[in-house]
Amino acid sequence: MSHERQAVRHLLVLEDSEGRRPILLEAATYSIGRDPTNSIVLHSKMVSRQHAILLRVTSPETNSHLFRLIDGDLQGKRSTNGTLVNGQRIVAHDLRSGDMIVFGGDVRARYLTLTNMTDTEFQDFCRSTDVLGFLSKSTNPFATLVPLSDGNIENFSEAALVRLASYPELTPNPILEVDLEGRVTYLNPAAVMQFRDLQQQKLTHPLLLGLPELARYMKQTQEKVHMREVEYQGRIYEQSIHYIYESELIRSYVMDVTDRKRAEEQLRNQARREAIINRIIQAMRTTMVAAEVLQITADLLLEALGSTLCLITQTHAPNSPTYASRPQFVSLPNHLIALNQQAIALFEPALSNGEQVVLAASCTDLPQPLQTDLRTFNVNALVITPLIYLGQLLGQITLLDWEWEPSEATSVLASDRQLWQQTLPKSWTPEDLSLVKTIADQCALAIHQAQLYQQVQELNADLERQVRARTAELEQKMQELERLNAIKDDFLSTVSHELRTPMANMKMAIYMLKQFATDDRQKRYLDILANECNRETELINDLLDLQRLEAGRSQIQQEVIDLDSWLPSVLEPFRNRMQQRQQSLEILRPATLPPLLSNRHALARILAELLNNACKYSPAGAQIVVRFDPIGGDRLQIQVSNPSEIPSEELPRIFEKFYRIPNADPWQQGGTGLGLALTQKLVEQLQGEISADSEAGITTFTLSLPTASGDPAA
Incomplete structure (x- = not known):
């Protein structure tokens, strides 16, 4: 509670159906009426919903104020039953202490002013005094209730009534008026409260500075509104200046835009930060070379923070930093590189922990050698930000606020010398340091990506060398294999052709000898000789056929076969x-089989090979099953099954040349080992497929061939 004495207190004492109550008037405006939304609610049906307005009116010459009672609402609509002051019906009335007011002919009120009281004295006064009794008294009996003088009320001229048309007293923003001589003619309450020294400073006050000259210019140019920004006591105000031609007054509407300006500055800083980060990220996307990304980063930081030098050092190359400077150097001075390394070495533990180091030449707690070097080399301030990724220190970003000396002119590009002489050192804000840390994170990521990219490039180069060497080795081996295959094919072809003639002669000789055999022993020997001769002939024929199929020299002519x-x-x-x-043979087939697009000789040889194998590898009493199934309308599936089992480890090799399943021939019939290899080649020539599976004592060969109805050319 305040113990300071207030010059004047304004009190309104009301009596309605709810009783009597005093109201201390402190606000700039009050709405009075029956509606609950009013500032002062009157409980009477005789009172209008919005019955009257009570306005605080300020005198610019004295900074004092009175209250003006206006009948009706803000839109100018009068109350239904009117408002009386001291028995007289009013439209607007400046209240004096002791005035008796009647709202709607039913609710009574008395307006009082009290002077020179503290809060405690005022409360004691209200408790100990029959304040409510004032409603029945025609005069003020207390000496402490002193009304404003008539002279003060007369100072509120009719011009004040014109100003009240826009209700400037209601706005929380300052409004002021001056004449062309610079005299203040009006201040609203907000202006009085916010600019208490305006009357004393007059035209030297920032809000009034240059207003008369500006008004004369606006009068000449017919300019209606002029906007300007004014800084006053650390705040920023937007001043809207209007020249009123009728009264030759200058009216200013003042708005405190400090928060907005700060928000705009924050948005600009944020946009700048995002733009810099986006440009760095874009550079990271367009190149995987760390030096290029770091150079772009250094240039952007120099531009954004107004520094004189930016160094980006990688841990593996401390003597070759990426840098950007103002002025631009032909080559970076060695003493600055040494100073940077000295500071990094001194604060390496802090940097390794991710801490940002800020140094100033004015600091007295720095190690003497570093402090001496900072002053010797005219470095005002230095900021070192670590580049850390996944806990690993990859380098540092160093910003220097450094004053260039003329003695170093030989290192500076001539085009930058004049620019540098106009550049002043810049202090860094916390937002600047935060921006550097954010960019440092992006730089660390860029360095890490570049290192990974370099490692990948090296691995790729090494892998490429290995692939080239291995490819050359394989090509050499392939050429050797092709040469050996060619020799083999020539050998087989030559041997086969050379053997066919003597084998034919041998078969003829055996046949002739059998005609003259005299006993069974001779016939048995001749039969054995004939069988072996037939086997050799079959082997020769199979070799020749397989060679032609593998070499692609044998093209099978397809035809439609009615199965x-x-x-x-x-x-x-x-x-x-x-x-x-x-053994028994069972044929499973539909009543009608689709015609095949195949070759009679090749198909007969395929079926013969599969049936021969089934017969050869099946024991006595076994049943061999041949099954025909049309599939999908364009394929015919043929399966040959017999009761024997091929070991799972042998199954993948059964189509290899010269391969025979060991210990699987119960009849000891023997063979060349070329039958299934030749069968597979014939099936491929017929555009078919063949496979084998063996389980649960049953071996099944599955053959799939195209039907004539499924062939596009058919």
């Missing part, structure tokens, strides 16, 4: 052979 009429001639011969071994 219903053709199959019996192929399958029936095997029934007799199987009956000799007590």
Whole structure:
């Protein structure tokens, strides 16, 4: 509670249906009426919803104020039952202490002014005095209730009534008026409160400075409004200046825009930060060379922070920093590099922990050698920011506020000397240091990415060398294999052709000898000789056929085959052979088979090979099954199954040349080992597929061939 004495207190004592109550008038305006939204609510049906307005009116000459009572609302609509002051109906009335007011003919009130009282005295006065009794008294009986003098009220001229049309007393923003001589003619309450020394300073006050000259200029140019910004006591104000031609007054509307300006500055700083970071990120995206990214970063930091020198040092190359400077150097002075290294070495523990180091030449707690060097080299301030990524110190960004000496002119580009002489050292704000830390994080990431990229490049180069060496080695081996294959093919072709003639002669000789054999022993030997001769002939034929297929010299001509009429001639011969071994052949097929687009000779040889193998590797009494199934309308699947099992480790090799499954021939029939290899090549020539699986004592060869209906050319 304040113990200071207030010059004047304004009191309004009301009596309505709810009782009597005093109201201390302190606000600039009050709305009075029956509606609950009013500042002062009157409880009577005779009172209008918005019955009257009570305005505080300030005198610019004395800084004192009175209250003006206006009947009606802000839109100018009068109350229904009117307002009386001292028995007289009013439209507007400047209240004097002791005035008796009647609202709507029902609610009574008395206006009082009290002078030179503290808060405590005022409260004691209200408790001990029959304040509410004032409503029944026609005069003020207390000497402490002193009204404003008539002279003060007369000072409020009719011009004040014109100003009240816009209700300037209601606004919290300062409004002031001066004449062309610079005299203050009006101050609203906000102006009085915020600029208490305006009356004393007059035209030297920042808000009034140059106003008369500006008004005369506006009068000549017919300019209606002039805007300017004024700084006063650390605050920024936007001043809207209007020249009123009718009264030749200068009215100013003043708004405190400090917070807005600070917010705008923060937004500009944020936009600048984001622009710098985005440009660095863009540089990181366009190049993986660390030196290029760091140079862009140094240039941007120098531009953004107004520093004189920016050094970016990588840990692995401390003597070759990336730098940008104002002025631009032909080469960076060695003493600055040495100073930077000295500071980094001194504060390495702090930098390794991610701390930013800020040094100034004026600091007295620095080590003497460093402090001496800072002053010797005219370095006013120095900031070192670590570049850390994943806990590893990769380098530092160093900013220097450094004063260039004429003796160093030889190191400065001539185009920059005049510019440098106009440059003043700049102090760094916390926002600047935060920006450097943010950019340092991006730089650390760029260095890390560049290191990874370099490692990847080195690995790629090494891998490429290995691939080239391995490729050359493989090419050499491939050439050697091709040469050996060519020799092999020539050998097989030559041997096969050379053997066919003597084998034919041997078969003829055996046949002739069998005609003249005299006993069974001779016939048995001749039969063995004939069988072996046939096996050799088959081997020679298979070798020649396989060689032609692998070399692509044998092109099989395809034709449409009617399986219903053709199959019996192929399958029936095997029934007799199987009956000799007590085996049976079961054919599973639909009533009608689709025609195949194939080759009769090749298909017969494929089926014969599969059935021969099934017969050869099946024991006596076994059942061999051949199954035909159309698939999808364009393929025919043929499966040959027999009761035998191929070991899983042998199954992948059954289509290799000369490969025979060990210990799997119960009949000891033997073979060349070329049958399945030749079969696979024939199936590929027929645009088909062949596979084998063996489990649970059953081996199945599956053959898939195109039908005539599925061939696009058919």
